[in-house]
Amino acid sequence: MQVRGVDPIPEPGEAHGQAPVRRLRADQARRVADVLRHQIHTGAFPDGLPSEPSLAEEFETSRNTVREALALLRDEGLIDRAPRLGTRVANRKYDHGLDALLGLQETLKGHGTVRNEVRAATAVTAPPAVARRLRLEPGERVVYLERLRYLGDTPLSLDLTYLAPDIGAAVLDLDLAGTDIFVLIEQVSGQSLGSADLALEAVSADPHTAATLETADGAALLMLERLTRLEDGRPVDLEYIRMRGDRITMRGSLSRTAPEWKVL
Amino acid sequence: MQVRGVDPIPEPGEAHGQAPVRRLRADQARRVADVLRHQIHTGAFPDGLPSEPSLAEEFETSRNTVREALALLRDEGLIDRAPRLGTRVANRKYDHGLDALLGLQETLKGHGTVRNEVRAATAVTAPPAVARRLRLEPGERVVYLERLRYLGDTPLSLDLTYLAPDIGAAVLDLDLAGTDIFVLIEQVSGQSLGSADLALEAVSADPHTAATLETADGAALLMLERLTRLEDGRPVDLEYIRMRGDRITMRGSLSRTAPEWKVL
Numbered sequence: 410m411q412v413r414g415v416d417p418i419p420e421p422g423e424a425h426g427q428a429p430v431r432r433l434r435a436d437q438a439r440r441v442a443d444v445l446r447h448q449i450h451t452g453a454f455p456d457g458l459p460s461e462p463s464l465a466e467e468f469e470t471s472r473n474t475v476r477e478a479l480a481l482l483r484d485e486g487l488i489d490r491a492p493r494l495g496t497r498v499a500n501r502k503y504d505h506g507l508d509a510l511l512g513l514q515e516t517l518k519g520h521g522t523v524r525n526e527v528r529a530a531t532a533v534t535a536p537p538a539v540a541r542r543l544r545l546e547p548g549e550r551v552v553y554l555e556r557l558r559y560l561g562d563t564p565l566s567l568d569l570t571y572l573a574p575d576i577g578a579a580v581l582d583l584d585l586a587g588t589d590i591f592v593l594i595e596q597v598s599g600q601s602l603g604s605a606d607l608a609l610e611a612v613s614a615d616p617h618t619a620a621t622l623e624t625a626d627g628a629a630l631l632m633l634e635r636l637t638r639l640e641d642g643r644p645v646d647l648e649y650i651r652m653r654g655d656r657i658t659m660r661g662s663l664s665r666t667a668p669e670w671k672v673l
Numbered sequence: 674m675q676v677r678g679v680d681p682i683p684e685p686g687e688a689h690g691q692a693p694v695r696r697l698r699a700d701q702a703r704r705v706a707d708v709l710r711h712q713i714h715t716g717a718f719p720d721g722l723p724s725e726p727s728l729a730e731e732f733e734t735s736r737n738t739v740r741e742a743l744a745l746l747r748d749e750g751l752i753d754r755a756p757r758l759g760t761r762v763a764n765r766k767y768d769h770g771l772d773a774l775l776g777l778q779e780t781l782k783g784h785g786t787v788r789n790e791v792r793a794a795t796a797v798t799a800p801p802a803v804a805r806r807l808r809l810e811p812g813e814r815v816v817y818l819e820r821l822r823y824l825g826d827t828p829l830s831l832d833l834t835y836l837a838p839d840i841g842a843a844v845l846d847l848d849l850a851g852t853d854i855f856v857l858i859e860q861v862s863g864q865s866l867g868s869a870d871l872a873l874e875a876v877s878a879d880p881h882t883a884a885t886l887e888t889a890d891g892a893a894l895l896m897l898e899r900l901t902r903l904e905d906g907r908p909v910d911l912e913y914i915r916m917r918g919d920r921i922t923m924r925g926s927l928s929r930t931a932p933e934w935k936v937l
Contacts, residue, residue, distance in 0.1 A: 432792075432793060433881070435881035436792070436793075436819065436881075439833070439879075439881070439882060440817075440819075440833055441800075443833055443898075443913040444800050444802050444803060444913075445802075447802070447872070447898055447913075448802050450872070453802070467800050467801055468800050469797065469798050481879055484879065485876060485877070502874070504872075507771070507871065507873065507925075508927065509927070510927065528696075528700065529696060529700075533733065534733050536705075536708050536731050536732050537731055538708050538709075538711070538712050538717070539708060553704075555700065555704075569703070569704055569707055603928065604926065604927060604928040605926065605927050606924070606925075606926050607771065607924065607925050607926070607927065608711070608714070608768075608922050608923070608924045609771065609873060609895070609922065609923045609924075610766070610895065610918060610921075610922050610923075611875035611876075611893035611894055611895040611896075611916075611918030612749060612875075612893050612918060613749070613877075613891075613892065613893045613918075615703075615745050615748065617697070617699035617700075617703070618703060627877075627891055628877065629875035629876050629877045629893035629894065629918070630875055630893065631873070631874065631875040631895075632875075634707075634711055649707040649708075649711075652875075654874060654875030654876060654877075654893070657874075658872050658873065658874050659872070659873040659874075660870070660871065660872045660873075661771075661870075661871050662868065662869065662870050662871070663772065663773070663774065663868060663869050663871065664867065664868040
């Protein structure tokens with residue numbers, strides 16, 4: 410359905426230099442960079458990006474603006490630029506599903522092998538805030554895991570995990586280096602996962618975390634805090650996951666089927 | 674259901690200094706900081722954080738580790754520390770729903786008034802990649818909006834929006850400074866929103882964006898790319914939204930109701 414009976418679109422603004430408010434080139438460059446960023450992530454440029462003049466035409470903007478947009482993307486590490494060779498995609502990001510409870514390994518199959526460097530796997534007394542979220546008594550012991558997760562030689566994420574005591578004790582005997590924690594939880598509990606609460610933030614990498622993830626000090630990280638419950642509703646897995654911002658995009662779809670929202 | 678028939682949890686590791694692998698203090702500090710970060714976000718410390726000794730006890734760790742954890746949170750701008758006064762929450766973040774199509778204003782009602790500085794509102798020829806996503810013919814014109822969104826005096830996000838031509842033309846006559854775009858789209862289309870595709874990334878703020886959002890160069894931003902469709906399935910709204918990482922957390926819940934996932 411089209412909207413009818415409205416005024417025609419006003420005359421071109423920015424594109425032809427007639428914007429009501431004068432626009433800075435940096436604003437125009439950001440606009441161009443954002444569209445290109447999404448195209449890069451979705452694999453639109455296997456043979457490199459179009460030339461500056463053709464991008465300038467596509468975006469109805471100047472070559473200087475295009476050049477500034479490409480500089481933004483280069484500074485993010487997304488593209489390489491070289492004279493004669495043109496502009497190539499330096500690094501694609503990997504998509505991680507926001508809308509289903511899949512581990513990284515399951516998500517990235519097809520891209521390579523995910524292996525986990527297990528940095529800690531031990532029992533600790535649950536800090537009170539952790540105990541509350543896992544619905545344990547104060548002072549109960551939980552299993553704490555810390556895993557640095559690689560795809561090939563690249564560290565993608567650093568995962569801190571608190572598991573309910575029974576699940577955690579069983580999981581400690583299994584292949585933590587080679588298997589997603591979700592798979593292990595379903596295996597030892599005999600249940601499917603039922604639900605999860607997610608909180609996503611962008612944080613800057615502190616120096617020690619940056620070194621661990623082999624990225625720059627202060628690099629933007631996607632931080633996921635996730636409480637996962639079994640089918641029967643019991644919360645068993647509280648995780649704090651730091652993903653490299655230059656390697657992971659979280660994607661999902663929402664659909665409204667009255668009265669509720671449903672993930673597609 | 675508890676998992677039975679598994680070995681008891683092994684003896685305490687890290688907490689009592691008996692970890693199988695020697696743990697760096699920085700790793701322990703990160704673990705403490707992550708739990709505290711979530712508590713800060715959820716408003717657990719209205720009167721300030723507990724003292725260092727009591728945090729050391731809660732986390733079964735040393736005061737030095739607690740001090741390092743608090744330094745991490747201070748560097749993120751989450752807490753202030755002062756001798757005698759103790760440790761206070763400097764800034765709470767605002768929660769933005771991942772699991773429903775709500776605008777910022779609707780989301781933050783109760784926290785104050787969201788106002789939008791309209792930096793651009795004009796027609797542009799859709800770049801080919803934008804035209805494809807909005808299912809328009811190459812060369813069709815769209816309406817481009819750029820809004821800097823404030824809660825009180827604090828800029829929270831910078832939103833770049835491409836609207837389908839009919840929707841965009843109608844929306845241009847309305848209160849873009851005071852109303853969420855979702856509300857305006859539903860108003861002019863006479864339809865509810867039906868679905869959306871989301872991609873979330875963490876990116877570092879380039880200098881111009883940082884200045885616009887009144888944050889530090891290189892600060893971590895949460896970047897949301899979202900394509901929204903009307904009830905009838907037509908994509909009408911493509912947005913590139915940069916949120917200040919120190920001000921916004923995106924939250925959602927997932928629930929599996931076989932065979933699909935559903936947002937709670």
